[in-house]
Amino acid sequence: MERGDGESGEEMQERLSTIAELKLAAEGGQAAHPGGTKGPHDDDEEEDVGFEEMGLDARLLRALSKKGLSYPTPVQAKAMPLILEGKDVVARAKTGSGKTLSYLLPLVHKLLAEGGSKKGPRAMVLVPTRELCQQVYDEATSLAEYCGATLRVVQLATTMSTATMKMSLARVPDILVATPARIAACISQNVIQPAVLEESLAMLVLDEADLLFSYGYEEDLRSLAVYVPRKCQCLLMSATASPDVDKLKKLVLHNPVTLTLTEEVDGSGDTSVVPKSVQQFSVHCKSKDKLLYMLSILKYDLIQKKAIIFVNTIDTGFRLKLFLEQFGIKSAVLNGELPQNSRLHILQQFNVGLFEHLIATDDGKSLQPVSSTSKESSSTKDSEAEPVESKSSKKAVRDTEFGVVRGIDFKNVRTVVNYDMPETVAGYIHRIGRTGRAGNAGISLSLVPPEDEEILKQIKVELSGVDEGQQNNKALISPFPLLSKTAVESLRYRAEDVMRSVTKIAVREARAKELRIEILNSERLKAHFEDNPTDLELLKHDKVLSKVAPAAHLKTVPEYLRDPTTEAASRAVNLARAAMNLAQSSFVKRKNKRVRVQDAPTAFTKSAKRLKRDGRKGGKSEDGKSRSRNASKHKRRKR
Numbered sequence: 331m332e333r334g335d336g337e338s339g340e341e342m343q344e345r346l347s348t349i350a351e352l353k354l355a356a357e358g359g360q361a362a363h364p365g366g367t368k369g370p371h372d373d374d375e376e377e378d379v380g381f382e383e384m385g386l387d388a389r390l391l392r393a394l395s396k397k398g399l400s401y402p403t404p405v406q407a408k409a410m411p412l413i414l415e416g417k418d419v420v421a422r423a424k425t426g427s428g429k430t431l432s433y434l435l436p437l438v439h440k441l442l443a444e445g446g447s448k449k450g451p452r453a454m455v456l457v458p459t460r461e462l463c464q465q466v467y468d469e470a471t472s473l474a475e476y477c478g479a480t481l482r483v484v485q486l487a488t489t490m491s492t493a494t495m496k497m498s499l500a501r502v503p504d505i506l507v508a509t510p511a512r513i514a515a516c517i518s519q520n521v522i523q524p525a526v527l528e529e530s531l532a533m534l535v536l537d538e539a540d541l542l543f544s545y546g547y548e549e550d551l552r553s554l555a556v557y558v559p560r561k562c563q564c565l566l567m568s569a570t571a572s573p574d575v576d577k578l579k580k581l582v583l584h585n586p587v588t589l590t591l592t593e594e595v596d597g598s599g600d601t602s603v604v605p606k607s608v609q610q611f612s613v614h615c616k617s618k619d620k621l622l623y624m625l626s627i628l629k630y631d632l633i634q635k636k637a638i639i640f641v642n643t644i645d646t647g648f649r650l651k652l653f654l655e656q657f658g659i660k661s662a663v664l665n666g667e668l669p670q671n672s673r674l675h676i677l678q679q680f681n682v683g684l685f686e687h688l689i690a691t692d693d694g695k696s697l698q699p700v701s702s703t704s705k706e707s708s709s710t711k712d713s714e715a716e717p718v719e720s721k722s723s724k725k726a727v728r729d730t731e732f733g734v735v736r737g738i739d740f741k742n743v744r745t746v747v748n749y750d751m752p753e754t755v756a757g758y759i760h761r762i763g764r765t766g767r768a769g770n771a772g773i774s775l776s777l778v779p780p781e782d783e784e785i786l787k788q789i790k791v792e793l794s795g796v797d798e799g800q801q802n803n804k805a806l807i808s809p810f811p812l813l814s815k816t817a818v819e820s821l822r823y824r825a826e827d828v829m830r831s832v833t834k835i836a837v838r839e840a841r842a843k844e845l846r847i848e849i850l851n852s853e854r855l856k857a858h859f860e861d862n863p864t865d866l867e868l869l870k871h872d873k874v875l876s877k878v879a880p881a882a883h884l885k886t887v888p889e890y891l892r893d894p895t896t897e898a899a900s901r902a903v904n905l906a907r908a909a910m911n912l913a914q915s916s917f918v919k920r921k922n923k924r925v926r927v928q929d930a931p932t933a934f935t936k937s938a939k940r941l942k943r944d945g946r947k948g949g950k951s952e953d954g955k956s957r958s959r960n961a962s963k964h965k966r967r968k969r
């Protein structure tokens with residue numbers, strides 16, 4: 331029986347069962363709280379220990395309750411008691427697992443308990459990037475404010491002159507947040523006297539410790555280590571293991587307790603540093619087709635938003651933006667060339683959801699010209715259209731302390747796309763760690779051209795812990811099931827047409843224009859947001875940069891081009907999105923426990939499986955051998 335809208339009874343039944351499945355996924359999830367010891371991070375039988383049982387200062391407990399946090403995450407549950415005891419701790423836990431509060435809570439607790447006068451900072455948190463500096467500063471300040479305490483938190487920014495640093499430190503801070511280079515500069519310029527530091531410093535935290543050396547802070551840290559008093563408690567936090575962490579450990583810690591909190595991936599006893607709430611997919615395509623594939627994924631609405639799309643060079647980012655813009659897909663570009671105020675503002679806007687697609691380069695390293703790394707040059711070599719770093723970029727001031735990948739707590743990012751593959755496994759882990767934070771669900775999607783198969787292989791081996799041949803059920807990165815070849819090919823002609831118009835010159839001009847605007851805005855922004863911190867509408871970062879206005883007909887994909895199988899997938903993604911929103915909003919109390927409903931990756935996989943099964947039953951598969959009911963129905967309709 332066919333209904334008026336063209337949906338058969340069977341199809342309607344199936345759609346309803348998908349909805350029911352998604353609802354079930356949304357409502358019937360495991361007892362979970364993002365922080366709980368029995369939350370999505372961990373299925374062991376340990377008893378839940380609340381923050382109250384940890385003996386935290388009552389003001390901190392109130393602060394946590396105001397923030398809506400009731401249970402510690404596993405890393406918090408394990409690390410905090412040790413830190414409160416005064417032990418040096420090295421903690422390695424996956425991205426988004428709450429490492430920041432695991433050291434800030436005991437740190438603030440101790441400062442509140444000790445009180446008293448001081449000559450120098452009592453606690454110092456060192457991080458590799460300015461973006462992280464700001465984030466840790468915000469978190470510490472908000473904790474102090476919620477506690478109603480008069481703790482003074484100061485951050486030292488890279489751009490500060492000696493005079494400004496002196497001014498900032500004139501009233502002695504309780505907590506100092508900075509990059510190692512700033513502290514080393516303060517010491518060498520006598521803004522901080524080593525003797526004072528030796529006397530006052532009671533706690534030193536090296537956050538994102540795996541990255542501090544690679545960001546070039548080894549010398550700064552070595553010079554600082556000399557002044558860290560023996561009595562000072564030292565903590566090292568990291569997401570990945572690295573020889574640098576070991577070096578740092580030897581440099582500043584004394585008999586530390588080492589905690590490694592990874593999680594089981596598949597119930598087999600094996601562990602992974604990637605949150606299991608993140609489903610990982612790959613799409614294999616030629617390098618020159620990456621724009622086309624990206625367009626197909628977005629145009630068919632196959633991924634959840636918000637999405638971060640990682641690229642390896644600034645020019646690639648602008649090229650992608652200009653290209654997508656022509657199809658009515660808006661995005662903002664974030665890179666280390668932009669002034670710091672603009673970068674912070676972009677992050678802020680993205681976090682509150684003012685735009686859905688953020689194209690980002692990962693860190694200071696990505697600002698090197700393409701030819702400077704073999705990996706980057708290889709990823710562009712068979713794509714003639716792919717521009718190399720423009721000359722103008724060499725003149726731009728590059729901020730080597732820029733970094734959005736490492737440690738930044740993006741809010742509600744549902745999908746991370748590797749438009750360009752990262753150079754290293756650690757880079758991959760940090761990138762995809764921008765989604766699936768605090769137990770939320772997320773998806774990662776990597777576009778893999780033939781020349782990046784090797785890094786994908788390495789990633790798979792390292793994440794699964796077994797050689798390729800043995801991965802079978804442990805394959806953590808599966809082929810993306812929702813995009814059919816037909817869907818991609820339906821857009822090829824239009825995409826290639828637009829690709830030709832996004833020339834190197836257009837990219838260079840757009841990049842220069844964006845930079846000019848942002849530099850101008852930067853100062854205005856600074857003043858404006860000091861006065862109006864909540865006014866985020868002033869500037870839109872996803873504005874159109876193309877000189878030529880996007881053609882109206884490219885904004886939608888006409889009916890005759892649409893691929894029914896991928897359309898069905900798109901509907902499933904939308905249902906999953908609805909389920910995720912439902913899941914997010916439905917925190918319920920069960921037996922006095924905060925129960926967070928299961929998020930949607932399961933639903934996503936099930937929908938994908940159903941689509942695949944349908945494909946086998948008669949749907950249009952990637953090789954185009956069979957035809958779907960939808961496709962023939964679609965044809966009937968067309969006729």
Ligand SMILES: Nc1ncnc2c1ncn2[C@@H]1O[C@H](COP(=O)(O)OP(=O)(O)OP(=O)(O)O)[C@@H](O)[C@H]1O
Nearest residue numbers: 364365401402403425426427428429430737739768
């Ligand atoms: N106990 C908790 N319950 C619920 N959410 C929490 C808890 N602790 C922290 N969070 C939230 O988890 C998110 C991730 O925390 P955080 O940024 O500290 O992770 P991280 O482990 O440092 O990640 P990365 O390695 O990427 O830096 C934040 O949004 C934070 O507010």
